[in-house]
Amino acid sequence: MKFFTALIALTSVAFAAPSSQPQQDESSKRAAWPNGPFVTQGRYIRDTTGKNLTYAGTNWPGHNDVMFPEGLQYQSIEFIVQKIKSIGMNAVRLTFAIQMIDEIYSNGGKDITIQQALVQALGQANGAKILGQILAKNPRFTASTTRLQVFDAVAEELSKQQILIHLDNHISKGMWCCSADDGNTWFGDRYFSVANWTRGLAYMADNGKSWPGLVSIGLRNELREPSNNQAVKNTYNWQTWYTYMKQAAQAVNNANKDLLIFLSGLNYDTFINPVFEGTALTPGNGRFSFNDFPGYANKLVLEIHNYETGINSCSSLQNNLYSRGFKAMSSSAVNVFPVMLTEFGFAMDATTYRNTYASCLSTYLPSQKAGWTIWVLAGSYYIRSGRQDYDEDWGMLNHDWSNWRQPAYINGPFTSMVRGTLN
Template identity: 25%
Template sequence: MAIGRILASALSGRNRSDSNSGSRAAKSERHVHWSQSVDEYQYPSDADEHLPLFSELESMGSPDGAGRMGMNKQRTRKSQSRKLWRRSHRLRPRCTMAMLFMLIPIFFYLSILWIKEQDLDAKWRPDRDSLLFGRKPLPAPLERTWISSYKLPLRTQGRNIVDAEGHRFKLSSINWYGASDELFVPGGLDVQHRSAIAETIKKLGFNSVRLPYADELVMKNPIIEPRLVLANPDLEGLHAMDVFEAVTTALTDAGLAVIINNHITRATWCCGADPCDAGWANDHLGPMCRVKQTEEEWIQHWESVMERFVHNPLVIGADLRNEVRGLWGTMPWSKWAAAAEKCGNRLLKMKSDWLIVVEGTESANDVSGARERPVQLDVDNRLVYSAHGYKWSGWGSWEGRFAQRSYRSFVKTMRHNWAYLLEGDVAPVWFGELGAPNDPSVGDVHYWKNLLKYLKSIDADFGYWALNPRKPKDNARESYSLMHDDWITPVLDYRMKDLLELMRQ
């Protein structure tokens, strides 16, 4: 017993001594750590930290043994931390160099892109043919392109829209907007009578009009402000739906075919980043949408609009929804195709002669989903697909926007996205929106020339955006217009020249 107490006392003294020396060593190590570089400092090896006394104490079952084991684990953790610290600091220079090598090509690519953008933004100087075209009177339209030269109703046959006798009717259309915007009325009714505007459209050579509306117009159906229909006094005091019908009737009375288009949910300029207007229904978004509608309400709005035109044979179809889209591909084609079938079949129950137009996803750029999942309607030979494309289309692709694409790259995308349907004689595709400004940049004209060259090569149906010289909001100038502010004088430039060539094929 006495010997045990003596040994315990001796060991206890050694423990205190080791503890004090360990504390001094730790302070010394910390001092060295902050004062020396990692290459100069020699950390103690793991073997130095394991003392024979630990095993001796553990075998004796002394209470100090547990404390020693705890200190041993703590020192082991410190040793591991030092190793990790050394390893990370050795790797840091390598990581920095790797990041630099990665950033150099990115910087080089962005520099080239910036230079190209500067070139594309430069003002375009009209070529000789375009200048000469603008100095000549507009040629008379071809009667063979008018719908009055065809036997109704229309239907589809392979890649074409044909009449009752199988003759192709090529859609050479123009968009006349306004009923889809915040004023709820087609533009220009304050400047010219609707019949005069219709006759001007016909003189330009177009045989059909795409007439957009907003769901909010159907929901509210407000009385149109008198100032917006000054040149049409018979429309004063009428509701928006009545004015929309009157404009449609004026177009068909002039011998123009009309395709009604559901453009947007909330009446405003389309198309922004607002998810509430990205699709045909927005009830899944809850209270964030000011103008809400379900899929069933969307279809009911269609029925309310089209019931007015059941007995008008020149209202030839319904373009179900403008530029369906989702953030980063969150609008699958299969979802849209199912909704289009449901709506299209409901409309065909009202009148089986109507053409049902289904646009692609990704803002109508992409109809490639129809390869594996075609839209199937209850009435045969009534389906027309539709695509859109502007100079900014194609963004997000490694090949860039259409404004900068080579013709070969542009055609490759067109064939993949929608033209395969024409090449395979599967279904008609109406290129329902294309357009460019009357004072274009080099990039504008590059896109336009590529597109028109391709549309001519495949003899495509098309719809130009737009007729209007002014936008509803703040009466802002519409640079894509084919009309001057008087709504009867055409803008004769490179666009009209190419469009006439496409019409007359």
């Protein structure tokens, strides 16, 4: 990787050893990856060598009903990570549910086993069946392996293959996300306890200290206005957002000072304008200030999502991305940040990737050097919205996770987008 090459070059200049000294061996060089902890400087993320870097990756869900990473009944962790690595992606957005951490706390600090998790989500017969398939494909596990140990194993392999890990709190209650009436929409909603949320973020940030590849965490996926909770709906505003984002960011930084912290916006994270424009955080008069994040203001990154899949104008899509988020990377922003498009995606069929939306993103994202993670890696889910072995037609991988669902796109425009972003 280029930033690795830069590290070696910098090291050899700054700390040149006498010629009689043996050169650093390859294992020692590799141990420097990922050259963290990362910090931000203006619109850039930088590693400890001063190299600018970005993310070009995918989403690997682990937040659904079973509450550990998907696909392991079909393929080994090693196989899946190698597929990610094979086309040059350097990052994974790994999602989790707060419910998993809640259950650890309520169980005296002990996580439940994957056997129990599968039976609870799929029923006794199917739970046992899927467990057997997971153990066959991943013999390191047993029925007593816990959900968090699966996350640890995925993180271990991602780190081994030098893929950056971005943790994402996707939801509170483990289930498919997202809708306006799912109880996970906004602070104080049915399943969205602020205290449990901040506790869960801190727990995962602390647990991730053992993951060499963990470099960042997203505080919350797709905050949105509830349709069925008027009391919570009344607090849906930027002032409330700021109060709780500061609280959560502090909890994460207290738990793990190395992590970049991603702030997501409103309306399913489609815009975050007041933060970079420096306008009032309504209904109050307060404004975003880096001073409100003492000691870690250089750890903040903005994230947005975009699913304008039916758009027929590339310039309109570019303008929307810029005005709702990417402007934060420009000198015209009052508050300048790095920005990540942590979700975009579309059906992986024979034609959709040729449409304006996908084609435009393939060129625009590399031109902006904007980090991104496509939704979604998963070819199928253990269970989604009550349907077991759910086929994900937006998945990069096919149903059994064995190959790309749409090779023409993955091996063509998508791989070019990866290279363009990282080069």
